[in-house]
Amino acid sequence: MSKPYKDLREWIERVDNAGELKRVKGADWNLEMGAITELIGREGKYPPPAILFEEIPGYPKGFKTIFGTTGSVQRMALTLGFSDVRTGTQLIRAYREKSKVLKPIPPTVVEKGPIFENIDSGKDVDLYKFPVPLMHEKDGGRYIGTNCLVITRHPDEGWVNLGTYRVMVHGKDHTAFFISPGKHAKIARDLYFERKQPCPVVVSVGHDPLLFLAAGNEVGYGLCEYDYAGGFKGEPIEVVKGKHTGLPIPAYSEIAIEGEAVWDDVKKEGPFGEWTGYYASGERPEPIIRVKNVYYRNNPILTCSKPSRPPSDYSFSKGIVKSALIWEELENCGVPNVKGVWCHEAGGGRLFNVVSIKQAYPGHSRQAGFITSQTHAGGYLNRFVIVVDEDIDPSNLFDVAWAMSTRCDPAEDIDIMRKCWSGPLDPIIPPGKKGVNSRAVIDCCRPYAWKDEFPAVAECSKELRDKTYNKWKDILGLV
Numbered sequence: 001m002s003k004p005y006k007d008l009r010e011w012i013e014r015v016d017n018a019g020e021l022k023r024v025k026g027a028d029w030n031l032e033m034g035a036i037t038e039l040i041g042r043e044g045k046y047p048p049p050a051i052l053f054e055e056i057p058g059y060p061k062g063f064k065t066i067f068g069t070t071g072s073v074q075r076m077a078l079t080l081g082f083s084d085v086r087t088g089t090q091l092i093r094a095y096r097e098k099s100k101v102l103k104p105i106p107p108t109v110v111e112k113g114p115i116f117e118n119i120d121s122g123k124d125v126d127l128y129k130f131p132v133p134l135m136h137e138k139d140g141g142r143y144i145g146t147n148c149l150v151i152t153r154h155p156d157e158g159w160v161n162l163g164t165y166r167v168m169v170h171g172k173d174h175t176a177f178f179i180s181p182g183k184h185a186k187i188a189r190d191l192y193f194e195r196k197q198p199c200p201v202v203v204s205v206g207h208d209p210l211l212f213l214a215a216g217n218e219v220g221y222g223l224c225e226y227d228y229a230g231g232f233k234g235e236p237i238e239v240v241k242g243k244h245t246g247l248p249i250p251a252y253s254e255i256a257i258e259g260e261a262v263w264d265d266v267k268k269e270g271p272f273g274e275w276t277g278y279y280a281s282g283e284r285p286e287p288i289i290r291v292k293n294v295y296y297r298n299n300p301i302l303t304c305s306k307p308s309r310p311p312s313d314y315s316f317s318k319g320i321v322k323s324a325l326i327w328e329e330l331e332n333c334g335v336p337n338v339k340g341v342w343c344h345e346a347g348g349g350r351l352f353n354v355v356s357i358k359q360a361y362p363g364h365s366r367q368a369g370f371i372t373s374q375t376h377a378g379g380y381l382n383r384f385v386i387v388v389d390e391d392i393d394p395s396n397l398f399d400v401a402w403a404m405s406t407r408c409d410p411a412e413d414i415d416i417m418r419k420c421w422s423g424p425l426d427p428i429i430p431p432g433k434k435g436v437n438s439r440a441v442i443d444c445c446r447p448y449a450w451k452d453e454f455p456a457v458a459e460c461s462k463e464l465r466d467k468t469y470n471k472w473k474d475i476l477g478l479v
Helices: 008-017 032-043 073-080 088-101 184-194 209-215 225-233 315-332 364-374 397-407 448-453 462-476
Strands: 021-025 050-054 064-067 118-121 143-145 149-153 160-163 166-171 174-178 199-205 238-241 248-250 255-269 284-296 301-304 338-343 352-357 384-389 414-421 436-444
Touching: 008 021, 008 050, 008 073, 008 301, 032 050, 032 064, 073 088, 073 209, 073 315, 088 315, 088 338, 143 174, 143 199, 149 184, 149 209, 149 248, 160 184, 160 209, 160 225, 166 255, 174 199, 174 255, 184 199, 184 255, 199 248, 199 284, 209 225, 248 255, 315 338, 315 352, 315 364, 352 364, 364 384, 364 414, 364 436, 384 397, 397 436
Parallel strands: 021 050, 064 301, 352 384, 384 436
Antiparallel strands: 050 064, 118 284, 143 166, 149 160, 149 199, 166 174, 174 284, 199 255, 238 248, 255 284, 338 352, 414 436
16 A cells, blocks of 8 residues: 555645646636646547646636546556556456455544635635636536535434535525435435525535545445545544534645525526536526635645546546446345456446456346446446456457347347436436436346357467467567
């Protein structure tokens, strides 16, 4: 395991030293930062670097934004504390193995932290003092919450949730925030609103990327993401208490917005280009956060993500974490012999998921497919689950397509599940019917009943391939 970094700033320094940071000076918040991020991600070198925007026109020189924090194997490994990881498959395995022995570590409350270097309250609150980007040309406004932590507390059970939900600036002192149905913060917020009570909330923008990974994925109900991240880090996350809400805020966060939402205080939110690659959720009334305090460090760094048509600046990390979580949940459900899981970036890390197994009994492949489609990590806005044999690399779309083409009889091996958990972001579901979707479980394994009689694969054996490689590698330039 690598030595933990202290905060986002030390993380940026390490990424820079590793050659994985691109500094861009003079880009405008109005569309340019988003477009540059897209260009570098799709037309630049692979993997794309993290992008630190500096000297943003109209803002103090020290104010910055950063995109693409977790968009490579090396940056993910740094964030998660892994030292000997070189490929995406190794990263998933390392994440899964760490999850098996993970012991959550609760945060430590401290009296002071860099987040309290500046405090704006009441009439001094001005969210536009930060270089909040307009991401896409058809967005309904500027979004300060894309790579963020929306911090809430369950009103009855008392546990704190950190979730990454979108937060749209409506004015100097208020924002709209959208949470998809079924998410933990939505469950808690609804309880406050049902009782006609204000919902305390803090939005952290600029923090340890490990907290973003925890907040943006399916940590179990009742488990605080601070505890989960602390377990990965091997030490507690330091937090301070918000002066209005008492909610725990990362002590080393760059910017934190503290306020409350009220049940009947809503404004239009959206449209916003999302991770599916579409403006699928349109616009609707959403609750407003009335800001009481804004805390920020000197020369703050605003963390951002640009959801868009994949690959986006965070679709890689989304797929990696989702793959590891699904793998872990499959094993926890008693599915044996799982050899790999890969949630493809083409599906935004959610819509197109492949599981590789070594079949052990009749129905094993269907079991793996059905459970994958409904796990906590894989259940939301899933579309396709493909199950393949252990000789197929689930991360290789060519191999997966070959297995689909040769080991799947559509009439026998495709099952459709209906009325599954979806939401407003689902582009194929028409307006007025969003909320549930169907999904296909595609069995691309050799039929178990006669798998030993299935035609042999026409390729070199491993022994012949290795022997030939060792003899001819220098002449053939294969070294």
